[in-house]
Amino acid sequence: MSSLSNLIRNENVKIYRRPRTWLMIAFLVLSVALMSGIMKWDASQSVTSDWQNGLIEQNRGLQQELEQNKELSEEDKTRIASEIKLNEYYLEQDLNPDELTLWNYVSTSSSLTMLATLLTVIIAADMIAAEFTWGTIKLLLIGPASRTKIMISKYVATLGFALLLLLLTFASAYAAGGILEGFDGTSQPMISITDGGVIEESSYWLHALEKYGFSVVSMLMYVTMAFMISSAFRSASMAIAFSLLFMLVGSSLSALLSGYSWVKYLLFSNIDLTQYMEGATPLRPEMTLSFSIMILVAYYIVFQFVAWLLFTKRDVAA
Amino acid sequence: MTEAVLQLRNVTKSIGGRKIVDDLSFDIPAGEVFGFLGPNGAGKTTTIRMIVGLISMSKGEALIKGISVREHFELAMTHVGAIVENPELYKFLTGYQNLVHFARRHKGVTKERINEVVKLLGLQNRIHEKVKRYSLGMRQRLGVAQAILHRPSLLILDEPTNGLDPAGIRELRDYLRKLTREEGISVIVSSHLLSEMELMCDRVAIIQAGKLVDIRSLQEARNSIQSKIVIEAGDILAARELLSAIFDASRITLNGHLLEIAADKAAIPDITRLLVSSEIDVLGIQAAQKSLEEQFLEMTGGEMIV
Numbered sequence: 322m323s324s325l326s327n328l329i330r331n332e333n334v335k336i337y338r339r340p341r342t343w344l345m346i347a348f349l350v351l352s353v354a355l356m357s358g359i360m361k362w363d364a365s366q367s368v369t370s371d372w373q374n375g376l377i378e379q380n381r382g383l384q385q386e387l388e389q390n391k392e393l394s395e396e397d398k399t400r401i402a403s404e405i406k407l408n409e410y411y412l413e414q415d416l417n418p419d420e421l422t423l424w425n426y427v428s429t430s431s432s433l434t435m436l437a438t439l440l441t442v443i444i445a446a447d448m449i450a451a452e453f454t455w456g457t458i459k460l461l462l463i464g465p466a467s468r469t470k471i472m473i474s475k476y477v478a479t480l481g482f483a484l485l486l487l488l489l490t491f492a493s494a495y496a497a498g499g500i501l502e503g504f505d506g507t508s509q510p511m512i513s514i515t516d517g518g519v520i521e522e523s524s525y526w527l528h529a530l531e532k533y534g535f536s537v538v539s540m541l542m543y544v545t546m547a548f549m550i551s552s553a554f555r556s557a558s559m560a561i562a563f564s565l566l567f568m569l570v571g572s573s574l575s576a577l578l579s580g581y582s583w584v585k586y587l588l589f590s591n592i593d594l595t596q597y598m599e600g601a602t603p604l605r606p607e608m609t610l611s612f613s614i615m616i617l618v619a620y621y622i623v624f625q626f627v628a629w630l631l632f633t634k635r636d637v638a639a
Numbered sequence: 640m641t642e643a644v645l646q647l648r649n650v651t652k653s654i655g656g657r658k659i660v661d662d663l664s665f666d667i668p669a670g671e672v673f674g675f676l677g678p679n680g681a682g683k684t685t686t687i688r689m690i691v692g693l694i695s696m697s698k699g700e701a702l703i704k705g706i707s708v709r710e711h712f713e714l715a716m717t718h719v720g721a722i723v724e725n726p727e728l729y730k731f732l733t734g735y736q737n738l739v740h741f742a743r744r745h746k747g748v749t750k751e752r753i754n755e756v757v758k759l760l761g762l763q764n765r766i767h768e769k770v771k772r773y774s775l776g777m778r779q780r781l782g783v784a785q786a787i788l789h790r791p792s793l794l795i796l797d798e799p800t801n802g803l804d805p806a807g808i809r810e811l812r813d814y815l816r817k818l819t820r821e822e823g824i825s826v827i828v829s830s831h832l833l834s835e836m837e838l839m840c841d842r843v844a845i846i847q848a849g850k851l852v853d854i855r856s857l858q859e860a861r862n863s864i865q866s867k868i869v870i871e872a873g874d875i876l877a878a879r880e881l882l883s884a885i886f887d888a889s890r891i892t893l894n895g896h897l898l899e900i901a902a903d904k905a906a907i908p909d910i911t912r913l914l915v916s917s918e919i920d921v922l923g924i925q926a927a928q929k930s931l932e933e934q935f936l937e938m939t940g941g942e943m944i945v
Contacts (some may be wrong), residue, residue, distance in 0.1 A: 322713040323744040331740050339731050456727030461786065462690045463723070463795075464744045465716040637693040638685075 323466035325474060332478035336444060343483075345440045349486060351494045352436055357426050358495035364421050372417045376408045383408075403514045406586045410512065410520050421507035423498030424525040430494030431529070434536035437486035438543050439509035442564050443497065444546035447627045449632060457636060468633040474550060483540055537616070539592045545569050545621055546588070549628040579604050642705075643689070644669050644793050644825040650699035652849075659685050661849040662699070667825055669792070672815065675829035682849040683829040687797045690827075691721050704792055708861035717745065720791035720824075721748055724798050726782025730771035734762060734781050737770060738788065745789035749882045759821075760814060776807040783814055787822065794818070796828040800835055806888075812839055868907060869927050870898040873920030881917055882910065 338341055384406050387398065411418050449472075452458040462468060498506065510522035547564035554560040571589035578584045585605050587589070590612040595602045603609075643666035649769070652660040657850045660682040661841045664866040675683050688694040690701045692712050701708045706715040728737045738757070742748035757766050760780045770778065779799070786794055796815075818824055830836055836843050837857060845852040872878040875898055882900065883891060900910070904926030914921050 322717065322746070326744040332852055334732070334736070334740060335729065338736065450742055455729070457729060459693060459723040460721070460726065460728070460782075462693055463716065463719065463721045465713045466744055470713075473654070542872075591655070636695060637688070 323464065323470065325470060326519070327459050328470060328474035328565060329481075332448075333421045333472050333481065336478060336482055342444070342498050345351060345424040346486070346489065347445070348431070349436060349440060352433055352563060353430055353490060353493040354497060356429060356433060357494065357501060360421065360426065360429060361501050364419075367419075372419060375416075376397045376412055380408050384606050406636055407512070407514050407520065415511070418512075421498075421502055421511055423495065423502050423504065424511070424529065425559050426498030426501070426507060427491065427525075428532060429492045430490055431532035431536060433494075434533065434540065437483070437539040439565070439568070440485040440534070441479065441540065441544050441570055442547040443561055444482050445544045446551045446564040447557050447559040447616055448479055449547060449551040450554050451557040453555035462637060469629065472552070472629060472632050479544060479548060480541075483544055487537065491533065492531070514608045531533045534594075535595050538594055542588065542592050542617060542620065545624045547626075549631075553629045575604060582607075585612070586616060588616070588620050591620075641848045642669060643702075643837060644704060645827065646702040646705075647686075647690070648700045648702070648926060650689060652682075652689060652694065652699060653697045658850050660689070661763075663849075663851055665844055665851065665854060666700075667793075667827060669825055670819065670823055670825045671842060672828065672840045673820055673828060674836040674843035675846070676836055676843045677831065677846040679831055681846050683831075684797055685721045685844065685849075686846075687827070687829055688723070689793060691719060691723075693723070694717070700796070708800070713809060717789065720786030720789065721795040722779075722786050722797065722799055723795075725802055726777065726778055726785070728770050728778060729810060731769065733769050734773070735767040735775075735779060738766075738785055739784040742788050743867050747793065748788050748789070751790065756788055759817070760784045761945060775802060778811060779803060779807060780809060780814070783811070783818075787818060787824070790822060792825060794824050794826045796826065798831075799830055800830060808835060815839060823830065825861065846861070864935065866901075866903050867927050868900045868902050868904065868910065869923075869925055870914075870921070871896065871902070871923035872914060877917075878914060880920050881913060881919065884914070885909070 334414040383401050387401050395403075396567065408418075452461055461471065466474075484524065509525060509527070511525045511528050513521050515521055530616075543564075546567065547560070550564050550567075551557075551560045554563065571587075572593070575584055575587050578587075579590075582605065585608050587616075590604050590608070594613060596608075597603060597613070598612040646664075647664050647668040650660060652662045653656060656731055662688060662935065663682075675687070677683050683775065685694060690703075690708065692708055696709065703715045704718050706718070728734075729740065732740065735753070735757075736913055737752050742753055752786075757763050759913055761782060762777070762784060765773070767927050770781065772783065775852045794815075799811060803811065815826060815828075816839075819826060828836075828839060842854060842856050844854045870878060875893065877897055879891060879893060882898070886900055886902065892899045900906075907924060911921060911924060
C-alpha cells in the first residue's frame, strides 16, 4: 500500500517537473520586482526635501478645519485630532512618514497575493483534470492507493504550491525593499494612533502577517473551488477556464447584486474578510464577520465533499 | 492447477437497466496466460476495468489472490500490474522518472529493481530521455516495465496491441513470454484479435454481449482440429459415389464443385488411386484444416473480428 507521503512526493514531481510551473514562479517574482520599481520611481517623483514644513503646513490646515467647520461630526473631529497628533509625533521623532521603508514594499506586496491565488487556481484546476486529459488517470488509479488517498495527496500538493507562492511573494518583496531602502528598516516599528488618541508603536511583522492572513483565506477558498471543478471536468482546459471565470467574475457579480439580500449567501460576497476591518463597510449591512466565517466554512465543506464524491464514485470508462 | 490468482464471481455491470457484463465467473490459476476474447463491445474492457477498480461492479466480486477488490482495494492492488490500452505515461518526465513515480507507490521497489526491469525490457539506452520523444513501441515497453516493477502476481493487459505495428506486437508477445517464464506471472489479456491470442494464450474465454460463451484450452483446441481432404474432380458426383464405398456417408460433403471428406491426409494416396483407376479426372486434391478461427466463428455466430 502506498504511503501518503510518497504519493504527495509524486504529485510534487508532477507540479515542479513541468516548465510551466517555473514560468509562473518567474512571472510572480518579476511582478513583485516591477511593483517595487514603480513604487521607488513614484516616490522619487514626489519627494520633497522639506517634509517638516509640509507636515506643519498640513497640521495648520487641519486645525483650521477643526475650528471653522461647524458641520463636522464628532467622529470626524476625533479623526482629525488624531491625525494632527500623529503628525506632531512624526515631527518630534524626526521621522518622515512619506519616506519609503522596506515594510512599505512588503505591505503593498500583499495585494499581489491575488496574482499568487490566480496562479495556484490554474495549478489546482489542472491537478485532477490533467490526468484525464493525459490519459494517465488509469495507471494512477490502478495502484495500491485508494482514490481518497490520491485526492488528499493532490490537494496537499496544491496547498504546498500555494504556500510556496505566498512565501515567494513575501520574500521577494522583502528583498526588493531591503535592496532599495536598506535592510535596517526591518526593525522599524509601525506607528499608529488608537481611538483614545494614544500613539502606539507595534511590530510591522504582525501587520504584514495580518494582511497576508486575509489573503490566505480567499486563496484557500478559490483553490478549493478550483480543485472541485477539476474533479468535475475531465478536460484540463475546461477546468482552468471555469475556475478563472468564477474567480474573476464572482466578486463583481456580488457587488452588482448587492441590493438583494440573498447575495449574502454567495461565496464571493464573503470571501473578502477585509470588509470587516476598521473603516471598511461590509457588502450588506446585516453581514458580520462570524456570519461570513460560517458561510465560508459551509462552502469549504461542500466543495471538499463534492470533489471527493466526483473523484471517488465515478467510473473511469474512457 | 494451483491456487487461483484471479477469481471472478458473478461479476455484473448494468448501466441504465442494460447488462453490459452479465454474471461472469471464472478462475485464472497461477502462471497462466489467459485470453479474453470477444467482438468489440462485448464487455471485455468493462470486465477488466472492474477487476482493477476503474469501474464499479453492480454485482458480484473479483478476488485477487483471495483478496476482494471491492473490500480491500489497496491490498488487492499490491498484487496487480496493469496496462490499459496504450500506456499513457507522463510525457514531460523521462522514462526513468516515470518508473520512479510508479515505484514510489509500492513498498520495497529498490533502485536495483528499477534498473533490472529497465534492462529486462531493453530500455537502458534511452531511459533518461523524455517520454514525449518515445515511439509507441517504446512507450508500450515502458508501460510493461511500470506494470512489473513490484513483481505482481497478476498482469492485466487491456487491448495492449491497439495501434502497434506487427513488429511491435511481436515484441510485446516476446516480452510477455519472457515475463511469464522469468517472473512466474499470471497474465490476463483482452483482445479482439484471435490470431494474437492464439500465439500468446494458454486458455481463452470467449464472451459475447456480456456473457461468457465458452472457455477453452488452446492446446486442446489445436488437438481437436479436424483434418479434411478437399477434392476437385472432373465428374464430382461419380467421385462421391465411388468414395462413399470406403468412407461413411456422413463424412462426405459436397461443397459447390468441391468434395470434402473428413479424414486425415494419410488417406490421400488411397483416394487418388481409387479415383484414377476408375478413370475419374483428378483436378486437385489437398489436405486442409478447420482453423481455430473457423471454430470460434462458429461459436460466436460469425461476429468475430479477425
